[in-house]
Amino acid sequence: MERLSEKELKEIIDEMKKNGKYEEYHDMILDDYEEHQVVYKLDPDEMVALAYKNGTIPYKMKDYYDWHEMNLLVEEEDGI
Known part of the structure; x- marks a missing residue:
């Protein structure tokens, strides 16, 4: 995973x-x-900076998803 200094x-x-892109x-x-x-x-700032640096949006950067946490949220919502 690419990390920024x-x-x-x-x-x-x-x-x-x-340039107003931060918000x-x-x-x-x-x-x-x-x-x-x-x-x-x-963390949000690093995710924002990486997406901006790579000329994309955070949502398209699936390599940086925390799949475990997302699965827990889905299971919680589904009552599992």
């Missing part, structure tokens, strides 16, 4: 805050959880 993470997040991407992560019960392995 603290310096690289800070630079990307600062750039995103300047947009953060909202995407909240929507992913609320609409699709997607849980990511990384």
Whole structure:
């Protein structure tokens, strides 16, 4: 799994805050959880920065899904 250094993470997040993309991407992560019960392995800022760096959206980065947590949520919702 690709990880960002603290310096690289800070630079990307600062750039995103300047160009207004930070809130947009953060909202995407909240929507992913609320609409699709997607849980990511990384903290939100790192997930946002990785998606932005790779020119995609978090939802398309399935490698970073926490499938175990997502399965627990589905089972809980289904009453299993």
